[in-house]
Amino acid sequence: MSSADKIWRARASEAVIQSNPVITQAFLECQRSPDVRKTHLFEGRYENIYLNEQHIPQLTTLMKEAVAQAEDILSSKNLNTGNLSVGYWFNYMPPGSTTTSHTHDDDDELLSGVYYLYVPEDSGNLIINLKDEDIEITPQAGDFIFFDADARHEVSRNNSELHRLSIGMNFGIRRS
Ligand SMILES: [Fe+2]
Numbered sequence: 001m002s003s004a005d006k007i008w009r010a011r012a013s014e015a016v017i018q019s020n021p022v023i024t025q026a027f028l029e030c031q032r033s034p035d036v037r038k039t040h041l042f043e044g045r046y047e048n049i050y051l052n053e054q055h056i057p058q059l060t061t062l063m064k065e066a067v068a069q070a071e072d073i074l075s076s077k078n079l080n081t082g083n084l085s086v087g088y089w090f091n092y093m094p095p096g097s098t099t100t101s102h103t104h105d106d107d108d109e110l111l112s113g114v115y116y117l118y119v120p121e122d123s124g125n126l127i128i129n130l131k132d133e134d135i136e137i138t139p140q141a142g143d144f145i146f147f148d149a150d151a152r153h154e155v156s157r158n159n160s161e162l163h164r165l166s167i168g169m170n171f172g173i174r175r176s
Helices: 014-018 020-030 059-076
Strands: 002-004 007-011 037-042 045-050 084-093 099-102 109-118 126-130 133-137 143-148 152-155 164-173
Touching: 007 059, 007 133, 014 020, 014 059, 020 109, 059 084, 059 109, 059 143, 059 164
Parallel strands: none
Antiparallel strands: 002 007, 007 143, 037 045, 045 084, 084 164, 099 152, 109 143, 109 164, 126 133, 126 152
């Protein structure tokens, strides 16, 4: 894992990367189902679409790797990760769409992340604001990017003619 000033970037295992097309296809088939929860309606698009391991079993291995990475990062900050809470959602960006600026620290979140399933060329960059400096990242499919939950971030316009698909995630310490 590489880290630079509160942004951590890591590659998923080959096994997870090879499951990207299966997960992407399953997402496209499931997302229209009326019982799938969708939130954050901006500019006619739901930014968060909630599908889980019951819908797509391949998410289990992917999220295990995400949790292991998050545990490493949080442990490096001397946080006890024995009771980690995890939430995740799909972010589907059709051509022409953006994800507006926001943070993920609404509740007890400590760390946020993204996993990239399908990233066509010129389909938008992740822009993370750190101390009034914008860090712009061009991700690739198979990348994990992690950042502090209170870091403001957005995704620039998808200028390609294809959809882009990622999974956003939050990690916190469960209050029991
Ligand atoms: Fe986000």
